[in-house]
Amino acid sequence: MFLVFKKLILKERTLMSRNKKFSFNSKAVMLCCLAFLMVPSGLAFAAPNKSFPQHTTYTSGSIKPSNVTQTTMDNSVQTKWDSWKAAYLKPAGTGKYYVKYQSDGSTVSEAHGYGMLATVIMAGYDSSAQTYFDGLYKYYQAHPSDNNAYLMAWKQNSSFQNVEGADSATDGDMDIAYSLLLADRQWGSAGTINYLQAAKNIINAIMQNDVNQSKWTLRLGDWATDGAFDTATRPSDFMLNHLKAFQQATGDTKWNNVIDKTYTIINSIYTGYSSTTGLLPDFVVLNGSTYKPAPANFLEDVSDSYYGYNSCRIPWRITTDYLMTGDNRALPQLTQLNTWIKGKVNSNPSSVKDGYKLNGTVTGSGGSGAFYSPFGVSAMTNSSNQTWLNSVWTKTANSSSEGYYEDSIKLFSMIVMSGNWWTY
Incomplete structure (x- = not known):
């Protein structure tokens, strides 16, 4: 079952309730002018400060795949990015870009957040990354939520019109906000877009509308304010590294309450x-x-109580915070997760199914990159998982295209597994 169907049901129910010196000559000037004319409009000429690859040093004791070289991993990520970009990153009118979520051309804020994260991380390798990022930012600006203009309306059709209620989804809001913080680190905020201020605007809006400030839980979106929806939350939104960056960037100590409650x-x-x-x-x-x-x-x-097409992202999301910060409050859960999945599939990632009950009973009917690839990230917590991690890396790196959702999760899982995730 695909997330667009899930979100549709969700909405239907809830709506009801460089400094380089050049020797100038005529030929050089002509080439320079020709190059300028070929550059997409809106490009800001800022050299990236954290070019891909980054080779980040993760928490002591963590591991990376050992069956391939670092260069091979970097090249595999670049290949995955190239294919992802060709398939899903598309123009959306003058100066704007969007992520093609479905073959009909529709998109959702979740996909938009993924696009902004990927473009800022792949800057340096991709010389047009800032052009894409700024175009994605402009698209986000053009589609505000009715509840808070700094949050993004969750869905648009192929004509780039808001559909099925112009309210927000927390996961998309959080990734957009985090990507803007990374953009400030990547390119600085003195250009045409003040990335840091834009990030603070959406971070404050998330606190105002996407957080239940009596329970300190992440809501499902800015619409989820009534009855059981107001106190419900979604573990795939537990982006703890994002939350810590939000606190650091804004100085708002209320984020510590959200962080602590999330671990609880x-x-x-x-x-x-x-x-x-x-x-x-x-x-x-x-x-x-x-x-x-x-x-x-x-x-x-x-399947709302199962490990399904939302929660399959958890091994990527929660483990990433441990790798970046060493905060071990979720480490027991991750350790048990690694032990269980290795035994469940006999250390064969091709045997991972797309759905389980919390007791481990299989509910899915087949394999999916959205499920097996994040287990590679969670495997990075301990050297006892080395063989398993190597197998998941190989399976993911050699996988063919499946669809927007699976391909996005595989890309991000590979970025982390290869040591190329970095934080604000």
Whole structure:
């Protein structure tokens, strides 16, 4: 089942309720002018400060694939980026870009956040990265949520019109905000776009509209303010490294409350419902004073309490924070997750299925890169996972195109596995 279908159901229900010196001569001037004419409009000529590849030093004791060289990993990421860009990054009118989410040309803010993250990280390798990023930023600006103009309306059709309610989805908002912080580090904020100020604007809007400030939980979007929706949350939105960057960039200590509560929920679900697997569900609801997996059909379908097409991103999202900061509050859950999945599939990533109950029972019917590739990121926490990590890397790097969602998650998982993720 694809996320566009899930989001459609969700919306239907919720809407109801360089300094270089040149020797100038006539030939050089002519070539320079020709090059200028060939550059896409809106390009800001800022040299990247953190060009790909970065080869970031992760937390002590973490590992990377050992069956290939660093150069081979970098090249594999570049190849994946080239194919992703060709398939999904498209113009959206003068000076704008968007991410083609479906073959019909529609898009969602989740995809837009992915596009902004990928372009800023691949700068340096891709000489047009800032052009793409700025075009994606302009598209985001052109599609504000009705609830807060700094958040992004969650879906547009092939004519770039907002459809199915112009409200936001928290995951898209968070990735857009984080990408703007990275853009400030990458290109600085003295050009045509003040990336840092733009980041602060959306970060403050996320706090205002996407965070339940009585529970300090991440809402599902700026629309989720009534009844059980107001206190529900989605573990695939637990982007702890983003949250820490938001606090650092704004100085707003309320983000510490969100960070602490997020870790609390992770461990509450793990110890109470998935102690033998480490799996977290697609959705979580408040039950009295504690949190539990959402019941069947809470928002989308009977699998709302399962490890499904939302939660498959968790091994990438939560582990990335550990790799970058060393914060070990979620490490027990990740450790159990690694132990369980290796045993479940006999260390063969081709045997990973696209859905599980929290007790490990298979609910999916096939394989998906959205499921197997993030397990490579979680494997990076301990050297005991080296053979498993190597297998997941090889499977992911050699995989063919599946679709926007799978290809995006494979790309980001490879960026992290290769040591090329970096943080604000």
